[in-house]
Amino acid sequence: MREPFFAANWKMYKTPAQAREYANAFAPLADKFRERAAIVLCAPFIDLVPLREELRDLDPAGFIDVGAQDVFWEPEGAYTGEISAAMLGGESVDYCIVGHSERRRLFGDTDETVARKVTALLGADIVPIVCVGETLEEHQTGRRLDVVAGQIRACLGHLSDEQRAGLVIAYEPIWAIGTGMCDTPQGADETIGFIRTLDGGLEDATILYGGSMKADNAAYLCAEQNVDGGLVGSASLDPAGFATLIDNALRGIDGASA
Ligand code: PEP
Numbered sequence: 393m394r395e396p397f398f399a400a401n402w403k404m405y406k407t408p409a410q411a412r413e414y415a416n417a418f419a420p421l422a423d424k425f426r427e428r429a430a431i432v433l434c435a436p437f438i439d440l441v442p443l444r445e446e447l448r449d450l451d452p453a454g455f456i457d458v459g460a461q462d463v464f465w466e467p468e469g470a471y472t473g474e475i476s477a478a479m480l481g482g483e484s485v486d487y488c489i490v491g492h493s494e495r496r497r498l499f500g501d502t503d504e505t506v507a508r509k510v511t512a513l514l515g516a517d518i519v520p521i522v523c524v525g526e527t528l529e530e531h532q533t534g535r536r537l538d539v540v541a542g543q544i545r546a547c548l549g550h551l552s553d554e555q556r557a558g559l560v561i562a563y564e565p566i567w568a569i570g571t572g573m574c575d576t577p578q579g580a581d582e583t584i585g586f587i588r589t590l591d592g593g594l595e596d597a598t599i600l601y602g603g604s605m606k607a608d609n610a611a612y613l614c615a616e617q618n619v620d621g622g623l624v625g626s627a628s629l630d631p632a633g634f635a636t637l638i639d640n641a642l643r644g645i646d647g648a649s650a
Pocket residue numbers: 401403564568569570571572602603604605623624625626627
């Protein structure tokens with residue numbers, strides 16, 4: 393039985409002071425999800441240490457995890473502006489998003505560089521949250537499954553079954569990210585179910601849906617058998633709103649299994 397999983401992607405929002413405020417507001421609200429779900433807050437690099445410090449006091453058992461939003465694959469060197477997996481691990485970062493469509497579109501990430509980042513993260517005991525998903529044009533021309541299969545094989549084909557089983561994957565149709573145009577629960581379920589068949593280990597991986605998941609659609613999306621939870625952008629920025637979204641999603645999951 394896979395555990396429900398919710399990852400906040402703050403993108404380029406929140407100063408260190410705002411990250412601390414968020415932790416103080418969110419930790420008491422999230423306490424009721426302990427034993428029910430895994431939760432990770434993926435924050436800008438500069439917020440990771442303050443967030444971890446704050447959560448150490450608020451959540452000493454470490455129920456709420458901290459994640460980064462990108463990494464560079466080399467361990468160290470003359471790479472101005474970059475951060476290595478060893479540096480993130482040294483600051484007790486548990487997860488790291490790689491291959492988000494905003495990074496692919498705006499910063500040149502490719503399946504090949506995502507594969508190298510995944511390897512670097514696994515070497516530092518950080519769980520990669522690997523994003524895949526098709527453009528609107530690919531979606532409208534019926535190529536969704538082919539595109540996703542190509543990305544999964546190129547980003548994860550070099551791993552063992554055991555390594556793939558330990559990953560978090562986020563299926564994020566690009567046309568749904570930040571647009572308010574959420575995929576249908578059936579569409580998300582079908583694509584994620586398909587990803588589970590692509591290679592050894594993926595059946596057991598945690599696979600999320602991402603793209604305009606909100607408090608009012610989370611229950612329907614997460615009730616689907618193959619959807620383990622969400623990678624949530626704008627609806628994760630408000631701590632009370634993110635807690636409500638998780639609450640609703642867990643109700644959806646409970647309703648589906650009743
Ligand atoms: C994201 O950035 O991964 C995302 C899913 O954003 P949003 O929830 O705002 O669509």
